[in-house]
Amino acid sequence: MSRPSYLPDNFTLALVTTVLIASLLPCKGEAAHVFNIVTNVAIGLLFFLHGAKLSREAVIAGATHWRLHLVVMLSTFALFPLLGLALKPVLAPLVTPELYTGILFLCALPSTVQSSIAFVAIARGNVPAAVCSASASSLLGIFVTPLLVGVLLATHHDAETNAWKSIADICLQLLVPFIAGQIARKWIGAWVDRNKGMLKYVDQGSILLVVYTAFSEAVNQGLWQQMPLPALGGLIVVSLVLLAIALGVTRFAARRLGFSKEDEITIVFCGSKKSLATGVPMAKVLFPVHAVGAIVLPLMLFHQIQLMVCAVLAQRYAKRTD
Incomplete structure (x- = not known):
């Protein structure tokens, strides 16, 4: 018997359950360390399998799709900062000054x-x-974000110390497994092509692990204690407004510029998100220690909202008929 269309799909229910578990039973200490390792392994496996799945021609075509990349970069590093400034009369009254600073950083x-x-x-x-x-x-973003923060917040702290480490971490966690998968495609490509269904579970499993570990860290840092309830409600509204505008603008731009449905999906999902993994280390470098908690709180909440909303959106895109 099929699930009624008005009910959430199984993956969305799994995401909600994961958030509830992280709120009630966040991983701490050694358990958090283990979960981080497991999450990194899952992400590495995800990129390895995608590397083995994709043909060399498809990778080259993706890398040379400069119009798509330009739209994503403009959304990430131009649209969002402009929205943060332009919507100040609407956003600032909903949150505290410290949280609005965190929104600009986001x-x-x-x-x-x-x-x-x-x-x-x-x-x-x-x-x-x-x-x-x-x-x-x-x-x-390792180089552009500190410059944008300097413009938006007149912050002049040096973020260069972590730049090369961040590049190394990204290459180690993402590019190395992907390249390894490309190399291994010669031997396992046919097997991966026959078992494409398993990639769905690796994709979804990696997201659930990221949600649990990220939300656990937010809860451990006092997500529910660091702000009054009205400010939390205001921050949710601000996050929804920013995400809705970003999703709408990227979708509209992709269609107006004549991109295919597959390219539209890439523009919408890559151009509407903000990185928690990059943001938290940068905040520790760019801001005084006592201010970091309030600065990253909007990012932590936005991160959870974007995952939940985009999970539903991804399922809707997946159900389309080509």
């Missing part, structure tokens, strides 16, 4: 990598272009 961050690519894969979008675009956004 707007300056690069796109998230793992979940963007996983959602594009679930939605049957252009995965090679998503790998290139999301990875390039993360690498570029």
Whole structure:
């Protein structure tokens, strides 16, 4: 018997359950360390399998799709900062001044990598272009984000100390497994092609692990204690407004510019997200220690909302008939 269309799909229910478990039973200490390792392994496996799945021609086509990448970069590093400034009369009254500073910091961050690519894969979008675009956004953000923060907040702290480490981490976690999968395609490509269904479970499993570990960290840092309830409600509204505008603008731009449905999916998911993994370390470098908690709180909440909303959107895209 099929599930009624008005009910959430199983993956969305799994996401909600994961958030509830992380709120009630967040991983701490050694358990958190183990979960981080497991999450990194799952993400590495995800990129290895995508590398083995994709032909060399598809990867080259994704890397050379410059119009798509330009739209994603403009959304990430131009649209979001402009929205943060232009909507100040609307956004600022809903939150505290410290939280609004965190919102501007969020707007300056690069796109998230793992979940963007996983959602594009679930939605049957252009995965090679998503790998290139999301990875390039993360690498570029190491240098662009501190500059944008300086412009938006007049912050002049030096973020260069972590730049090379961030690049090394990204290459180690994402590019190395992907390249290894490309090399291994010669031997396992046929087997991967016959078992494409298992990639769905790797995609979804990696997202659930990212949600649990990220939300556990947020809860452990006092997500539900650091702000009054009205400010939390205001922050949810702000996050929804920013995400809705970003999703709407990227979808509209992709269609007006004549991109295919697969490219539209990549633009929408890569151009509407912000990276928690990059944002938290950057905040520790760019801001005083006592201010970091309030600065990253909007990012942590936005991160959870974007995962939940995009999970539903990815399922809707996936159900389309070509």
